Amino acid sequence: MDERQRVILKPILVMLASSIVSAVMIVLNKKVLEDGLDVLVLITYRLLVAVLFIAPIAFFFERKSRPKLSFGILVCLFVSAILGNSLTQYLFYLGLKFTSATYAAAFFNMTPVITFLLSIVFRQETSNFRSWAGLAKAVGTAVNLGGGMMLTLYKGMVLTKSSMADGLGQQNRLASAPMHGSNRWTLGSLALLLGCFSWALWFPLQSRIVRRYRPLYTATAIVFFFSFLQTALISFSIQKGFSLWILQSKFQIFTVVYGGIVGSGLSFLANSWCVEKRGPVFAIAFFPVTQVAVAIIDVSLLHEQLHLGSLLGSIVIISGLYILLWGKSKEASDSGSLSKSSEARTINLEAASTAP
Numbered sequence: 001m002d003e004r005q006r007v008i009l010k011p012i013l014v015m016l017a018s019s020i021v022s023a024v025m026i027v028l029n030k031k032v033l034e035d036g037l038d039v040l041v042l043i044t045y046r047l048l049v050a051v052l053f054i055a056p057i058a059f060f061f062e063r064k065s066r067p068k069l070s071f072g073i074l075v076c077l078f079v080s081a082i083l084g085n086s087l088t089q090y091l092f093y094l095g096l097k098f099t100s101a102t103y104a105a106a107f108f109n110m111t112p113v114i115t116f117l118l119s120i121v122f123r124q125e126t127s128n129f130r131s132w133a134g135l136a137k138a139v140g141t142a143v144n145l146g147g148g149m150m151l152t153l154y155k156g157m158v159l160t161k162s163s164m165a166d167g168l169g170q171q172n173r174l175a176s177a178p179m180h181g182s183n184r185w186t187l188g189s190l191a192l193l194l195g196c197f198s199w200a201l202w203f204p205l206q207s208r209i210v211r212r213y214r215p216l217y218t219a220t221a222i223v224f225f226f227s228f229l230q231t232a233l234i235s236f237s238i239q240k241g242f243s244l245w246i247l248q249s250k251f252q253i254f255t256v257v258y259g260g261i262v263g264s265g266l267s268f269l270a271n272s273w274c275v276e277k278r279g280p281v282f283a284i285a286f287f288p289v290t291q292v293a294v295a296i297i298d299v300s301l302l303h304e305q306l307h308l309g310s311l312l313g314s315i316v317i318i319s320g321l322y323i324l325l326w327g328k329s330k331e332a333s334d335s336g337s338l339s340k341s342s343e344a345r346t347i348n349l350e351a352a353s354t355a356p
Contacts, residue, residue, distance in 0.1 A: 011274045015286040018270045023293030025263035026101050027302065028255040033097040037252055038244050040235040043089045045247075047228035049260020054224055054268070058217035066215050073213050080209060081226035083202035090231070091195030092356040098188030100304055105294040106151055106314045107192040109287050109321045113144040114200035116324060122204050133334060136327030144320025151313025152189045160299050160306045199356065216272060224264070281329050288318040
């Protein structure tokens with residue numbers, strides 16, 4: 001393999017690894033939530049681990065290039081922590097707890113489309129519907145949102161069957177839950193949809209932050225720290241007693257550490273490197289890989305049920321995403337707008353697009 005082939009292949013392998021890492025994290029989180037770990041406790045511990053991992057990297061790699069933080073930047077980072085981590089992760093994990101890992105992962109692929117729509121509203125994005133690129137973006141958006149509606153409103157027949165033991169386990173979990181299964185699924189779907197909007201609102205804000213404050217790792221460490229404080233404060237104010245904060249098994253400890261170091265830390269570094277090398281569209285194109293990996297783990301190893309609505313909705317969502325990305329790529333190619341400077345401005349925006 002020559003040097004040119006290695007240069008081309010390396011970002012692909014890195015993004016595939018990052019997608020699989022995110023898929024494993026989603027499945028692990030689903031299991032610990034089913035085992036009774038509180039949503040806010042899980043998020044707080046994961047953010048603490050992420051801070052402890054990212055902060056030393058930010059200190060050593062950016063200590064000479066780090067500008068002073070203004071009060072305005074700190075306020076923006078605090079709001080970014082709410083939208084990008086605290087609120088989004090809470091809504092996603094709530095939805096994950098009440099639905100399935102495969103179903104929840106499908107909503108990842110709607111976030112770029114919702115972000116595109118919000119960018120038009122905030123006048124950060126323009127679209128000429130008379131051009132092929134503009135038409136592709138419009139069609140991709142409509143197809144993606146249509147897939148989201150199908151995913152939410154149509155459950156359909158069961159395509160895979162759980163083993164008897166797994167089926168009894170699922171029935172027992174639903175029986176012990178405070179809400180009926182259909183109500184849990186509806187609430188979970190609503191939480192996932194709101195999580196997509198929260199995450200999409202974060203992107204325009206983050207785009208503004210990265211133009212005013214350049215150090216990537218420092219800004220990320222501060223955002224993780226603010227998010228940790230926010231979730232910890234809310235958790236301690238809501239939860240009574242310290243029993244919920246005690247991790248009950250090695251599996252729960254492993255999940256928290258994995259989510260903080262690998263799911264948040266290493267995935268963030270990998271994605272930021274790939275965006276720098278190949279651009280944001282390249283990184284987003286691997287979003288569906290996470291969902292496919294989650295489905296494989298969910299069905300083959302955990303023997304969870306796969307419904308027809310989830311399969312069809314996911315296919316439509318992914319199709320819409322790729323149509324939109326093709327339009328974005330063609331628009332950039334036609335106008336020559338995907339310059340080094342424009343990519344640099346979006347590195348923090350897209351590189352942080354790891355799984356919530």
